[in-house]
Amino acid sequence: MNLHVTAVGPLATIQDLGRPGWMHVGVSPSGAADRESHRLANALLGNDAGAATIEVLLGGLELLATQATWVALTGADCGARVDGRAIAWAGPVALRAGQRLRLGFSTAGLRAYVAVSGGVAVEPVLGSRSRDTLSGLGPEPLRTGMVLPAGARPVRPTVDAAPAQRPSPDALYLVAQPGPHMDWLLHGLDATHWQVSPDSDRVGVRLQGRALPRRALRVGTELPSAPMVRGALQLPPSGHPVVFLADHPVTGGYPVVAVLDDTSCDTIAQARPGQRLSMHITTVRR
């Protein structure tokens, strides 16, 4: 069973739960930016959570099925259609041979996930089918004319829909824990209203707002480069934070003053340029 790519929007990549365990040789874990939406799309089809899905930035993707299969769309709602007929968001959808799945463009949320029965079955690299956009590892981003192999024989899904929420277009509320270099920051992380910069991608989300002041002791000094993780909130000398996402660099030279929890990493992966957000810092590990 194959999926023919007949149109691509701004960016569509193949993603799974990434390739952890290789950071010591310079390889970032990568994987779906919004892992919860990726897992949900797979769960709706009875796939393993680690089966590869297609992560679609904003929308615009069009796929043609060569044989009957099932698909499920989660994350940003792109108003998808099959041969012109509107289909369910976050529910299994049957595709017959020769039918065309077409995603429009989302108005809330940034990334849609398209799961197919058995998962997208391209060749894994270091145990993962994720495209790491920073290092260039993993399958190439989708292009018109590509043919994607899909995994196992489709099994009729046992659920009709999931009680999931679409990404919110409103101001977002994130939860973070203090980071290893919290003492570099004077104050203000949780008292500031941030706005997502257009200069954001799978590597990181830049936040615009009031510049955060460093402690006087730390002004003009820099850290020796330290390892980074997904959700790390780095504070460059400009005072405008960067939150690292899936394809973050393995090491970085700026202090990490907070780290988003897993749920908030998924939330910020759906934040659109210009969207507002605020942060709550807690020492409770949940």
Next chain:
Amino acid sequence: MRVLPYGQRAWLLEMEDATGVRSLDAALRLLRVDGGGAWARIVDVVPAARSVLVTAASPSDAEALRNMLEALTDLPPRDSPDGRTVEIPVTYDGPDLEFVARACGLDVDEVVTAHTGTPWTVAFGGFAPGFAYLADGDARLRVGRREEPRTIVPPGAVALADGYSAVYPRRSPGGWQLIGHTRSAMWDASMAEPALLRPGMRVQFRALP
């Protein structure tokens, strides 16, 4: 050593110096193999300049690891279990070789002799898959980065900056001083061990005529 919080499933262990980082990295690699329990479920051990990241598979494993990590005091200086020596043949013809010689107060031959005279140690990875920061070389080879980074550095370029040496694993931008090139492959994603150089290994450069 300070154990610093780093999100729901990781700790950052801050060390006094690079020697401490190396001993801790070696101890953690052994514990992952022999220690059992939460040690065996560590996902990543990532050394950097003055710290080591430890990531766990779940928040509960991370909680369990906290006390275990804090009890790791008085680590003996120790070589990594991966401490074998890799020889890398180099043609010393880099475009920055003469600049490096002047900056270090040496002549070109002395730079080559210094670079090949003592083995280097893989301190940590980063920047790109297969890029290894090599430390503990000849102390005379101290030179900063280029003022203008190059937009293209070819794969196999042998470089120096900030007391480290490195080999660029693939074509990329780069700001280090280029002193030569090698044909040794630094990275092959199809191999079980894709990186030629891993933390704790030693590297002996050899000059090709």
